[in-house]
Amino acid sequence: MAFAGKSIPRFDETDELDKIDDYNNPADESYWETLAGDPFNQLRARRKERELRGTLGDNRRPGDLNIERIKKYEPTPELLGTDIGSYLPAAIDYVRESSTFERAAGRTQYGDLAQLFALTVVGYCLNELAVPEKTWPSIPERQQLVRAIVYGLDATTLGGAWPWILAPYVSFKMRKRGKVTRSATPFIGDIMRFIRDPKPFRDSLRACLDELPEADVVLLGHSLGGVIAIDHIVNDLHAKVRGVVTMGSQSGLLHEFGVIAVGDARVFDTIPWLNIYHGRDYLSYLAAPVFSDGMIEDYRIDDWQPFPNSHSSYLRVDQDSMWKKVGELVHKAVP
Structure with a gap:
């Protein structure tokens, strides 16, 4: 190239592999592309954790109560009126009926589980939106969608750095290459x-x-x-x-x-x-x-x-x- 790639935005930053974006940063688009490409990646990572100990009577475990609480969740009319609203009911049902969610529920405290559930639901909706005719909400809007679901679950609010867990990265863009x-x-x-x-x-x-x-x-x-x-x-x-x-x-x-x-x-x-x-x-x-x-x-x-x-x-x-x-x-x- 006549000008050594100067017409390409961030060419010097992205020409080497060790300068590529950090996919663990929730303020970066790459984080959300990873989540949309595999919405269950963070729930799946909980499989390595130990099961929660104790019983709640009737031989129920803490994970059973977690599942019961989340299965009662219904999105608010305000959430249903957002850009992802038309996908929310199907996403919520799909995630909470999955075996991945059930396994994670027995290994995760409720506050953390609610955050992971909300992320998975939003990631599912973003995946459904990933077509040329439709656009994603902005990153602050996506963050607010996650917060709104967490609040609706009466769980711990998201504040400060988000302690989210990423499974090994699989490029969403490559999965959508065609x-x-x-x-x-x-x-x-x-x-x-x-x-x-x-x-x-x-x-x-x-x-x-x-x-x-x-x-x-x-x-x-x-x-x-x-x-x-x-x-x-x-x-x-x-x-x-x-x-x-x-x-x-x-x-x-x-x-x-x-x-x-x-x-x-x-x-x-x-x-x-x-x-x-x-x-x-x-x-x-x-x-x-x-x-x-x-x-x-x-x-x-x-x-x-x-x-x-x-x-x-x-x-x-x-x-x-x-x-x-x-x-x-x-x-x-x-x-």
């Missing part, structure tokens, strides 16, 4: 068509600009749209264009590979460019390190949506900070 590849194919196919023959795309954009009554225009392009916008600015700049915003764009990588022609990269000395990328979007790349020292700003968002959902997260209306940055770019380009 689905992820299928989801990314339309984006990659569009880029390949542009590289093979960019002229129709260029002609279409120029014709659109010619027809606009406005004298000052700021281009905004998502994914391939961002590539087309940058290609236009560096090779065939229309007199009306005053600035550009790209979201989830591959312009930086294509420039680094030398497959996108750049006639005048210094054009960004006068045309401001805001390049927005997502920390979990594998189809978004940096621009500032590989284009020029002009008015180019790379801006990161991270709402914890997994790929491929992350590739469309830019278009959500609740990205307040991001849209504020877009507004600042517009005011800078067209005072």
Whole structure:
């Protein structure tokens, strides 16, 4: 690569195996991907613990009481109204009827068991949500969902560092590789068509600009749209264009590979460019390190949506900070 991977976000941090994210950190998306990939992993880890000692009369064991208490649990209407609400009843029934939960119940104090049960239920729901058409709640929202279930079970609240136990990591992304590849194919196919023959795309954009009554225009392009916008600015700049915003764009990588022609990269000395990328979007790349020292700003968002959902997260209306940055770019380009 012409710029030693500078267009790839966190390239220096992730190019070596010992710099990959810690999957034990519940504040990191990788933790939740692990949980969604195998919701029972933490309950299963309790099999190594000793059974709780004592009896409660009628030959019942402490684990039996744990099971009885959790089997009485019903989610609140508020929980059923959340993003995972439609999956909750099935998830709750599936988890508490499982042999894994039953074994864990006999080896775990009730407060800890309630936390593990809540995590397993939320992980099950996230697994059900892991399709391109749907998105995961943010990490704080997921944490709150776990807390809400724990509170509903009248168990110990989650405070401070969460003492959660992780079984050996199995990559959720690799288990969903076919689905992820299928989801990314339309984006990659569009880029390949542009590289093979960019002229129709260029002609279409120029014709659109010619027809606009406005004298000052700021281009905004998502994914391939961002590539087309940058290609236009560096090779065939229309007199009306005053600035550009790209979201989830591959312009930086294509420039680094030398497959996108750049006639005048210094054009960004006068045309401001805001390049927005997502920390979990594998189809978004940096621009500032590989284009020029002009008015180019790379801006990161991270709402914890997994790929491929992350590739469309830019278009959500609740990205307040991001849209504020877009507004600042517009005011800078067209005072």
